[in-house]
Amino acid sequence: MELRDKVIVITGASSGFGEQIARRCAAAGARLVLAARSPAPLERLAGELGAREGRALAVPTDVGSAADVERLAATALERFGHVDVLVANAGFGVFDPIARARVEDLEEMLDVNVVGVARSVKAFLPDMLRRRSGHVVVMSSGMGLVATKNMGYYSASKHALVGLARTLMVELEGTGVRCALLCPGLAATGFQQRSGWEQYPRITRWFSCTSEQVADATVRAIRRRTHGEVLVPWYEWLTSLYDLAPGLFRLVLRVVG
Numbered sequence: 001m002e003l004r005d006k007v008i009v010i011t012g013a014s015s016g017f018g019e020q021i022a023r024r025c026a027a028a029g030a031r032l033v034l035a036a037r038s039p040a041p042l043e044r045l046a047g048e049l050g051a052r053e054g055r056a057l058a059v060p061t062d063v064g065s066a067a068d069v070e071r072l073a074a075t076a077l078e079r080f081g082h083v084d085v086l087v088a089n090a091g092f093g094v095f096d097p098i099a100r101a102r103v104e105d106l107e108e109m110l111d112v113n114v115v116g117v118a119r120s121v122k123a124f125l126p127d128m129l130r131r132r133s134g135h136v137v138v139m140s141s142g143m144g145l146v147a148t149k150n151m152g153y154y155s156a157s158k159h160a161l162v163g164l165a166r167t168l169m170v171e172l173e174g175t176g177v178r179c180a181l182l183c184p185g186l187a188a189t190g191f192q193q194r195s196g197w198e199q200y201p202r203i204t205r206w207f208s209c210t211s212e213q214v215a216d217a218t219v220r221a222i223r224r225r226t227h228g229e230v231l232v233p234w235y236e237w238l239t240s241l242y243d244l245a246p247g248l249f250r251l252v253l254r255v256v257g
């Protein structure tokens, strides 16, 4: 798909993957609606990507708030008339062993990482279905496909997203609307401000990548209108080991850490 003049909504656009995706989409001529909670970095980015020319719009949004997400959709549709692509990317992680982890952190991650995506999809999907055209991109994680130590609650939220996106893929067959599920490995972004580097198990280095690689893969998925799963970097061998020989996978984790 040619991105020129396409209308793309990105949640979590002020930093990390979302910012890199926004920059690439703007460079390809797309019109952008940028959402995140903090207005200042969002306005700055929108300014850089064409706010004055009406090509980028910052809409401060907490995806944990139903009212905010409804306002985001209403604002985007009012300004541009329709939305071609939703990149549901906003999310965060808090890492701790489950015995020590705070259930409040799980509640917050479920509300932002899972319900936040569900809210966003619900806000934009009806119009896409009416138009029989659109693309929903869901940002999960490698932690949505495998389990390692210290990431249990985050992993639970990202596994839930995998279920949500896979279901969307089934339900959207034949509707003209598509769904891509992105599952990146570890990448250095603002994400580690909350998750902390010290809790990452060593095995996560095996499928680490850069935010540039994730953004490139996401934009490629948008251009191709991918209806399926995208792993960044390529680590299918690891998910296959996890699915086919879970005991062996755990043994590897014990050895590697």
Ligand SMILES: NC(=O)c1ccc[n+]([C@@H]2O[C@H](COP(=O)([O-])OP(=O)(O)OC[C@H]3O[C@@H](n4cnc5c(N)ncnc54)[C@H](OP(=O)(O)O)[C@@H]3O)[C@@H](O)[C@H]2O)c1
Pocket (backbone or CB within 6 Å): 011, 012, 013, 014, 015, 016, 017, 018, 035, 036, 037, 038, 039, 061, 062, 063, 064, 089, 090, 091, 092, 093, 112, 116, 139, 140, 141, 142, 183, 184, 185, 186, 187, 188, 189, 190, 191, 192
């Ligand atoms: N970095 C990694 O290793 C990695 C790996 C796999 C998957 N992921 C996933 O990729 C996505 C993006 O993460 P990132 O690495 O780019 O992290 P990041 O640099 O911290 O960016 C997160 C973005 O989400 C926004 N955000 C957080 N909570 C929000 C909320 N309640 N409502 C709206 N926006 C919110 C943040 O802005 P505000 O704080 O201003 O709201 C920021 O723009 C997340 O879903 C994360 O789980 C990350």
